[in-house]
Amino acid sequence: MSEFAAMDALTKPSGRALADNLLAFARLLRRTGLRVGTADVLAAADALSLVDIADRRQVHAALRGVMVRRHEDFAVFDQAFLLFWRDPEAGRNAAAMAMLEGFKERQKAPPTSRRVAEAMTPPKQAPNQRPPEPEEKPPIEVAMTVSERERLQSMDFEAMSATEIAEAKREIGKLVLPLDERRTRRFRPDPRGPVVDLRATIRASLHEGGEILALARKRQVTRPPPLVALCDISGSMARYAQILLHFLHAVTNDRDRVSSFLFGTRLTNVTRQLKSRDPEVAFELVSHVVPDWSGGTRIGESLELFNRHWSRRVLGQGAVVLLITDGLDREGAKGLAEATDRLRHSCRRLIWLNPLLRYEGFQPKSQGIRAMLPHVDDFRPVHNLQSLRSLVETLSGPQPVRRIAA
Template identity: 70%
Template sequence: MIPPKEAVHAAARRGTGSPLAPRDRPSAEAFAPNLLAFIRLLRRVGLQVGPGDALAATEALTLTGIETRATVRAALSATLLRKHEQAELFDAAFALFWRDPEKGATEAAFAMLEEQKAPQKPKAGDRRMAEAMAADRPLPPPPKQEEQPPQLDAAMTVSERERLQQMDFEAMSAAEIALAKQEIRRLVLPLDARPTRRFRTDPLGPRVDLKATLRAGSRSGGELVTILRKRRVVRPPPLVAICDISGSMARYAQVLLHFLHAVTNDRERVHSFLFGTRLSNITRQLKHRDPEIAFEMVAHMVPDWSGGTRIGEALERFNQDWGRRVLGQGAVVLLITDGLDREGGRGLAEATDRLKRSCRRLIWLNPLLRYAGFQPKSQGIRAMLPHVHEFRPVHNLASLRQLIEALGKGTRR
């Protein structure tokens, strides 16, 4: 193997170039900063050049001299290059950093001819080389922008959020449905607490707890030392939602399920049911915090999605199997359906009337009320309408907000 110093001398003897005059030769002290700058450029380009290589390059230039361009290039390539694959990148860095002034004038003369040629694919490392050279240059100051007087737009515009509040669920695109679901998750149903039949011990309660007072007096020899008091327990009433998932209600049911999921995870004693041709209790599935997992569990459980509608049969089944379980303590029932029954309203009036008598408040949410000229012409709607406390639309975000306000205000039985 050829020693590094001998390789430097051999490469220097093969190099060509015009020697500099003694009075034009730069000193080693003036050349050292340029050499360090060139080594930093090689590092930014990607060559592995360390402090030992920099010392070897300085010693090589001391032995060979810096009289000619070819001598300097041969000395630096012999000490700074480690792989043949890096030779092309080193040559480009050397030609770009140690520029020849006389060659620059010649290249400027041929610039116009080069512009007419077809564009060529840049060589490997050209982009890195340009970025490395640009790192040393100061960034140009940003151009000054002339200040323009503010312009007032007098056109009447409506924000996207306001338009989304009034848009019908059935007319929304997939992206708008996703935004509507995010808005529904932010809705908060107020906890309209109501008094129950139970009492709890309270030192500042409005009523005297005679039974507890006598029991305490029996422990102290029959003397009534302390008068104990009590207060009525107050808690929110149960909320029961019975949602239609037939073909005419499928699009609305998909959005309203997000509302039911948010309410179920926000307050206690919420019960949800779905019905098409049969009744399904999905309360346990909606209690999962992740909505995607909850809806996937509901999809596996409910087989009659987007099918027919048997409202009377579903309400009768609910009254028989679930009425006494979930309709106690002044429950509020949300009946979500369009009233289009395939059975022609048979048995629907009796089932709705029994449901009304079993709860404190029965609210019928019908998306058909979005039409200004709505009239109850179908047999199912005419059978149900006399037996509900309230009849409200549910077709957009604004109607959901109105429903929440109505539930927060409450009503007397």
């Protein structure tokens, strides 16, 4: 089929090809993760009736205008539009991916191309497997479902296979981190508020000739505190950091005032990159700005840089800090205790997440761990889904009062 074969089919007087192609294109977009419903398909049909169907650019602009709601989904839509309207049968022979790889030898393919290619490729079927008869109900496998899910919750990230890691990433994307709300210095008008707003009361009395007919009231504003994550991406933490980035991405897109930093031999702020709603696009952006992935570790130097350049910017209003590292520093304990102590005094709560706590006989023998441990408020494991869920439950409840050393 030629490049514009699908476009020519849409010009048939019957209109049947128009509905079939739009429904197939909508199903493709849904498989790539875009939210496209029946109302969007009807709106797309109406939009195509107002443009010249023979003009590819007009059709592209009309469909994207009614079927895409978020700016982050434009790249996925453009890739799907290119492949689908070039050859709707590409999903049967996976020619779309081969075409992309052959065309982009000098230019790296965008992270959305794999999603679109997988969406256009039907699931593989065993050679000797026969499809079930239409009148027969497909068998439903329910055995071991609960046990497999429980096993995944307690399995160490480092022991997971590629399929299990993909499933763990999907489960991490569903986690929500609602921190307990804290009172701020701001007030908002509230007719049933506990505080009388004298200024608003006098301002309202001016409209009544100076007579105070009612008291204006206000209430103190409460909001969750900022969340700051410092994640170690050195060689010993590379496997865990790769999965925990999905957790940080989900938290960043679920709530506001989240700051994320990665450190190995240097400190990198990746807050802006993780704000992209598409995880593949976000991690592609992170890979461009982080030069020291799976390298050495300089925890003390990285924390000192954070305290000097970033603490006053992101640690205001009772921020909670998640320090994700195994505590194995190539510089030993040089400056590590001082940097950790300063970080602790700059935030409301410092939580250290260490994957080495997965071992029952863990003991803080390394110099870095012994230097950091006295200066943290909480020391928790982070090696499986169950530990992440426990962290979410802990941060969502009332926070303990920090004890001040004499």
